[in-house]
Amino acid sequence: MFDDVDQCVRAAQSRDPRFDGWLFVAVATTRIYCRPSCPAGVPPKVENMRFYPSAAAAQQAGYRACKRCRPDASPGSPxxxxxxxxxxxxxxxxxxxxxxxxxxxxxxxxxxxxxxxxxxxxxxxxxxxxxxxxxxxxxxxxxxxxxxSTxxxxxxxxxxxxxxxxxxxxxxxxxxxxxxxxxxxxxxxxRPQATHGTVSLRLPFRAPLYPDSLFGPLAAMAVSGVEEWRAGAYRRTLRLPHGHGIVSLRPLPDHIGAQLVLTDMRDLSSAISRCRRLLDLDADPVAIGDLLRRDPWLTEAVDKHPGRRVPRTVDPAEFAVRAVLGQRVSAAASRAHTARLVARHGEPIIDSVGELTRLFPDPVALTDLGPEELPLPRARRTALTSLVTMLAGGGIDVGVGSDWRRARAALAALPGLDPWTVETIAMRALGDPNAFAPTDVRVLRGARVMGLPDTTVGLSAHARAWEPWRAYAVQYLWASADRQNRLVMDVCWGAVSR
Structure with a gap:
């Protein structure tokens, strides 16, 4: 993008918020750098503009952050x-x-x-x-x-x-x-400051954002003790590098309100990064919507609810375990199995506000999981124990810096993990925006409702037009397929949506 100076200039002169986080505009005469959407005064002269791909590059060149638009707090680059x-x-x-x-x-x-x-x-x-x-x-x-903070x-x-x-x-x-x-x-x-040990902040995002697609599934699949929906906010425990925390995330019209309670403040940047990733806040919904809208079968759905995001996770290893527990069972059974695992192996914590009681157990804590502890079929129990052994030993990396192809191959090689599970982990734990599970029953049902091919082969061929955003197309297929889930989301969203 930075080879096209004219495009950068147009973004700055039009104050287009879609480019916030993509580039940073510095002014040679004032030695200040801003977001492209900065509302302060008249745009600078073109000959005085300098463009940088990161806030760090602008700072390294000797520019300071604008006090009005706060470019360092803009959404991250998608x-x-x-x-x-x-x-x-x-x-x-x-x-x-x-x-x-x-x-x-x-x-x-x-x-x-x-x-x-x-x-x-x-x-x-x-x-x-x-x-x-x-x-x-x-x-x-x-x-x-x-x-x-104080x-x-x-x-x-x-x-x-x-x-x-x-x-x-x-x-x-x-x-x-x-x-x-x-x-x-x-x-x-x-504004008033928070109490000691808590941080309240705004998490910005690129508009549009359809919050039901995020908070509905998170609330509907909440595991007792680890997650809850309380007073219009999604709350959950966090396992962090230096300690643990509890986060409350509340959807608001122009940002996500976040309140973090941390045992060690050194974990703040990690906690913020994981919450942004959970809610897919750095996505570019305009680019995604423009591509998906080209498919006439998706146009109406995208126009009706633009800005659907892919709900991800704050802990990739946790989600991988939960995905295996959810193989070929109902949502209720999946939650029950997971809650039982958490109750027996999760580390206890204290929540002074709600009913969060435990951290999700890390893979090391699950390596000695006995066959009698979970009423699972033998094949799924083998899949679970194989997965936690590999995660604990470093044989599989599903973290934020993982190699997606290598992780996929390692997951597929484990006994008992079907393609649906591998692609679900790729979508929500690895964060691959092109993850796609054409064998998923809800995906096929949604395709049928929308008039798309409803066979695995036919839908896979049709979905090539959705690359590299097939994971986002899945959100629209699921929404079309599961009207009951839509009712659950409405209940969870409650008065905030109204």
């Missing part, structure tokens, strides 16, 4: 969610905080490249290396903590991942042109 190459995998891992936890060598090892190769690829595409990208994320995490500045610096208070102060001044104290004072005038 590129990192629908690509499986090195740069996309690295960006997902940086977003999850891997560089802060283990440094650049850990990131390079996770993606299977040398540090030099990794740095070269990131700089070529994003104009910044992994350290600069992680620094930009630390700055944004620090800003959130300064503005929304932590002292020393605690904020530590929680955001800075090595020293001096580095923290310098970075905040350079990026935001304000001291940490000035940032907190400005925020205090705008």
């Amino acid at each position: 590129e990192w969610d629908h690509r499986e190459d090195l740069v996309a995998r690295a960006m997902r891992l940086i977003g999850d905080g891997l560089v802060d936890r283990g440094g650049v060598p850990s990131l390079a090892a996770a993606v299977g490249y040398s540090v030099r190769q990794l740095e070269r690829q990131l700089f070529a595409e994003l104009g910044a290396g992994p350290l600069a990208l992680a620094r930009a994320q630390r700055a944004q995490t620090a800003r959130l903590l300064i503005e929304t 932590l002292s500045m020393i605690e904020v610096a530590h929680a955001a991942g800075f090595a020293s208070l001096r580095t923290f102060n310098q970075t905040v001044r350079q990026v935001f042109a304000l001291t940490p104290t000035e940032l907190r004072q400005r925020a205090a005038r705008a």
